[in-house]
Amino acid sequence: MARRQRTPRWLEAARRRGPEDARFADKPDWLARALGKAGVMPRAQAEAAIREGRVTLAGQVEREPFAPVRPGVEVRVDGQVVRLEAPVLALMFHKPAGLVVHGSDAEGVGTVFEWLYEVLPPPMRGFEWLAVGRLDRDTTGLLLFTNDERLVRHGTSPEQHLPKRYVAAVAGKPGEDALRRLREGLVLEDGPTRPAGARLRAPDVVELTLTEGRHHQVKRMLAAVGHPVWTLHREAVGGVALDVPEGAWRRLDDSEVSDGLAFTPT
Structure with missing residues (x-):
C-alpha cells in the first residue's frame, strides 16, 4: 500500500486562510521563516513567539508559524512593527575540527x-x-552561511558546478598516475565523478578542486587512488578564498556574493 504523503504545514495554513492567501502556496514566505530571514529573531524563537500570541499579522494575532505573509502586510512583535525586508547576507566562517554541521551534536563537542x-x-x-x-x-576550513535559502540552493546545486578547493594530507606520496586519474575522473560506488583539478603541494599533500559535492567525495576519491586522507581542509568556494583565522568569521561583500559565488538574487 502506498504511503500517503502529508500535506506541508505551510500549505495547510494557506488553505485555512482562504483563496486570497492560497495563491502564495507555490513560493511561500511563511511567518516564522520571514522573521528569521529579516533578522528579527531566529526561526525557533519566532515559532515560539508566534505560538505564544506575541505576533500580529495585519492587525490580528497569528498563532500559526507557517502562515503565509503577503508583501506589504503589517507585522508586529510584542506590539512593535517589524520590517521583513532584508538583503541577502553571506558569511565566511573558518570551521575548526570537531564541530558538526547539524542542529545538535550527540557527542557533545x-x-x-x-x-x-x-x-x-x-x-x-x-x-x-x-x-x-x-x-x-x-x-576544517571554509564554511559559508546565509540568511537566504536561495543562496543555499545555488551553492549546493549540482548544476552550478561551483568549484570547491581542498587541501588534503594523505598517506603515501601520490605520483603522476594518481593525479592523472583524479584529473580524468574516477568511478566510485555511486557513479563516475567529474574531472577534478589535482596537483601536489608537498610530497604527501594534494590540492583537489571539485565541481560537485557528494558525500565524503574528496576522501573517497583519494582512497580510490591509494592515498587515504589523514587531514582535510577546504580553502575556497568559487572565487571566495578563506582569509580569517580558525573559529573566526566575516561578512562577504556584495561583489564576493555576485562574482565570487556567481549568485544574483532574482
Whole structure:
C-alpha cells in the first residue's frame, strides 16, 4: 500500500486562510521563516513567539508559524512593527575540527551554529543562519552561511558546478598516475565523478578542486587512488578564498556574493 504523503504545514495554513492567501502556496514566505530571514529573531524563537500570541499579522494575532505573509502586510512583535525586508547576507566562517554541521551534536563537542552564535555580535544573532553545504566533523576550513535559502540552493546545486578547493594530507606520496586519474575522473560506488583539478603541494599533500559535492567525495576519491586522507581542509568556494583565522568569521561583500559565488538574487 502506498504511503500517503502529508500535506506541508505551510500549505495547510494557506488553505485555512482562504483563496486570497492560497495563491502564495507555490513560493511561500511563511511567518516564522520571514522573521528569521529579516533578522528579527531566529526561526525557533519566532515559532515560539508566534505560538505564544506575541505576533500580529495585519492587525490580528497569528498563532500559526507557517502562515503565509503577503508583501506589504503589517507585522508586529510584542506590539512593535517589524520590517521583513532584508538583503541577502553571506558569511565566511573558518570551521575548526570537531564541530558538526547539524542542529545538535550527540557527542557533545558542539555545532557550527552554536559556535557562530557565540562569536557574532548581537545585531547579527537575530538572523536564521543557514549553512551552505556541509563539512565533516574532522574537516576544517571554509564554511559559508546565509540568511537566504536561495543562496543555499545555488551553492549546493549540482548544476552550478561551483568549484570547491581542498587541501588534503594523505598517506603515501601520490605520483603522476594518481593525479592523472583524479584529473580524468574516477568511478566510485555511486557513479563516475567529474574531472577534478589535482596537483601536489608537498610530497604527501594534494590540492583537489571539485565541481560537485557528494558525500565524503574528496576522501573517497583519494582512497580510490591509494592515498587515504589523514587531514582535510577546504580553502575556497568559487572565487571566495578563506582569509580569517580558525573559529573566526566575516561578512562577504556584495561583489564576493555576485562574482565570487556567481549568485544574483532574482
